[in-house]
Amino acid sequence: MDRWIESVLFASRWLLAPLYLGLVVALLLPLAGFVHELWELINHLASATSHEIILGLLSLIDLSLIANLVLMVIFAGYENFVSKISVASHHDRLEWMGEVDFGGLKLRLIASIVAISGIQLLRAFMSVGDYSDRDLMWSTVIHVVFVASGVLLALMDYLTEKAHKLGH
Known part of the structure; x- marks a missing residue:
């Protein structure tokens, strides 16, 4: 009985996988906001004050940081709580993956x-x-x-x- 319970508990970690996939989809939100902000900034560049440009750039940086945060949660959360991501030999592998x-x-x-x-x-x-x-x-x-x-x-x-x- 103990082994069965432990097996079920261990397998339950896979219930988190859809949450991480949902966060992947959610990355589209800051991306859409970034594209919108960038488009607005470019369209109003000729008439924008330096103050408005700085605020626009801060918005872009803010959205980038939010996307980075979500991505960090996806990778580290998946690797810590679900399963290892097998991309060790991939040339684009992030240096911190598997180490956080x-x-x-x-x-x-x-x-x-x-x-x-x-x-x-x-x-x-x-x-x-x-x-x-x-x-x-x-x-x-x-x-x-x-x-x-x-x-x-x-x-x-x-x-x-x-x-x-x-x-x-």
Whole structure:
């Protein structure tokens, strides 16, 4: 009975595969947003101020970071929780594939979230007239919370790794 339960539990990891495939499809959303933003930026380039160009570029960077974040979750999540991706000999294989554990994934995710939050905050401060002081304050607080969370996660991983080394 134990072996059967363990087999079912182990096989249940494949229930995650459709979620990762769904995220692959979801990558089309930031791609569509990127194409739209780029098209708008190009069409208004002649009349755009440098401020508007910078905001447009920040939007493009933001969408790129979001797509990178989704892709990172797809690859690392699939490899950590479902199955190894067998592309070791492929010339385009990403260097970090197969080497990012759950702790590394958490740190990469929080770093991406901090970067995205920072871009959003920069965008808000560049258009300070469009935001209330309250909105700017909360955006700043949220960004600081993300940064602090990242630092604390990194510290926890460092301490955990150090404890493992001392214990072994």
